[in-house]
Amino acid sequence: MYEPRTYRHWIRDKDLTVFNVVVKETDLYIRASSNLQEKAYKLVRKYRNILEKYIEQYPPFLASLEPVSVSNDAPRIIKSMSEAAGRVGVGPMASVAGAIAEFVGNELLAFSPEIIVENGGDIYLKSLRKRLIGIYAGKSPLTGKIGLEINGQDTPLGICTSSGTVGHSLSFGTADAVIVLSKSAILADAAATAIGNLIVEPDDIPRGIELAKGIKGLTGAVIIKGDDMGLWGEVKLCQTSA
Numbered sequence: 001m002y003e004p005r006t007y008r009h010w011i012r013d014k015d016l017t018v019f020n021v022v023v024k025e026t027d028l029y030i031r032a033s034s035n036l037q038e039k040a041y042k043l044v045r046k047y048r049n050i051l052e053k054y055i056e057q058y059p060p061f062l063a064s065l066e067p068v069s070v071s072n073d074a075p076r077i078i079k080s081m082s083e084a085a086g087r088v089g090v091g092p093m094a095s096v097a098g099a100i101a102e103f104v105g106n107e108l109l110a111f112s113p114e115i116i117v118e119n120g121g122d123i124y125l126k127s128l129r130k131r132l133i134g135i136y137a138g139k140s141p142l143t144g145k146i147g148l149e150i151n152g153q154d155t156p157l158g159i160c161t162s163s164g165t166v167g168h169s170l171s172f173g174t175a176d177a178v179i180v181l182s183k184s185a186i187l188a189d190a191a192a193t194a195i196g197n198l199i200v201e202p203d204d205i206p207r208g209i210e211l212a213k214g215i216k217g218l219t220g221a222v223i224i225k226g227d228d229m230g231l232w233g234e235v236k237l238c239q240t241s242a
Contacts, residue, residue, distance in 0.1 A: 016114060023048055026100055028119050032112035039111060043104045050075045051096070064091040077103055084187040088194040088215055097122040098160050098189025105185075106156070121161040122192075124185045127152045133159055134240055137177035137224040147240040148179070148222070154234070157219075158185025162196035174225070175199035178208065181220040181234065191215050195223065202228035 016031035021040045026048060030040055054075060055062045061070070061078070067086040070078055078092075081099050085092040097119040105117040105124035116131070117124045125131065133148040150157060159181055164174040178196040182188040194215075195208045202225045209232045212221035220233030231237070 016116065026119065028101070028104065028117055030105075030108075030118075031114075031116040032108060033114055034112060036108055036111055040104060040108060043107050044100065047077055047100055047103050050077055054078050061092055064093075066091055068092050080184075080186050081190075084184065084190040087187065087217070088191050090190055090194050090197075094193040095186045095190040098124070098158055098185035098187075102158060102185040109156075121163070122185060122189050123159040124156065125150060125159060126156040132238065132240060135177060135179060135222070135224070136161070138163060140176040140224050141227050142224055142229060143176075145239065146237050148181075149236040149238045156183065158182050158188035160185060160188035160192045162189075162192035164196055164199070173197045173199040173204075175208075175223060176226065177222070177224040179222040179224075180212065180218060182218045184217060187215075187217050191218055191221075195221065199223060199225055202226060205230035 016033060017035050018031050019035055019037040021028040021030060021037060021044050023044045026044055028044065061068050067089060068082055070082045077099055081092040081095045084095045101117040101119040101122050101124040105115045108115050109126055114128055115126045129152045131150045133150060135146050135148065137143045159179065162178045163176060173196045175196045178192045178199065180188040180192040195211050198204055198208050198211060205223045205225060205228060208223045209221065209230045212218055212232050220235040222235055223230040
């Protein structure tokens with residue numbers, strides 16, 4: 001069942017052009033200096049085709065909940081997903097949304113100096129100025145009240161979210177939101193899943209923070225369970241409203 005992505009309307013910046021690209025399960029919300037919808041659509045088709053063809057040859061890449069090794073001649077997006085998953089101990093598809101966002105966003109930078117690609121709560125961001133990213137944490141009372149302030153000089157940046165209470169992605173935990181920041185959206189996506197798997201009760205938040213600290217390449221993390229929250233790293237919170 002499709003879940004309306006109402007959180008997308010919380011972004012009120014009006015300096016960039018907004019467009020959507022939908023190909024099968026991939027639903028991208030993109031902001032750029034101009035309408036690059038046609039180019040973005042071709043890029044989504046390109047990377048989805050690579051993934052689909054690889055999965056046809058190697059089905060465990062799709063189904064495994066543990067890291068999967070790939071050959072040196074595998075496509076770059078496949079190797080990036082495998083490497084990120086291996087670093088945090090999850091299956092490679094745990095990083096697929098971040099991978100699509102990053103690979104599409106990176107290529108669109110040839111046509112726009114600023115790019116925001118959001119893919120089911122996973123974001124690839126390249127900005128020339130400060131941006132506010134609202135935090136959506138389902139039924140948590142913190143939803144819509146806080147956001148992340150991201151400075152342009154800290155981008156490109158991956159900002160990825162995992163939830164055990166929102167959406168349909170697989171999580172063994174029940175965190176309302178685990179938000180992870182990294183220069184790699186692919187690593188951020190995989191790490192958010194790994195950390196989210198640990199969070200069942202608010203008392204689990206410190207365990208999640210310790211895991212985040214131990215993953216090389218992460219720059220920050222936010223964990224929300226109900227009205228409890230844990231923070232680590234280069235995270236600047238600000239108040240906002242939905």
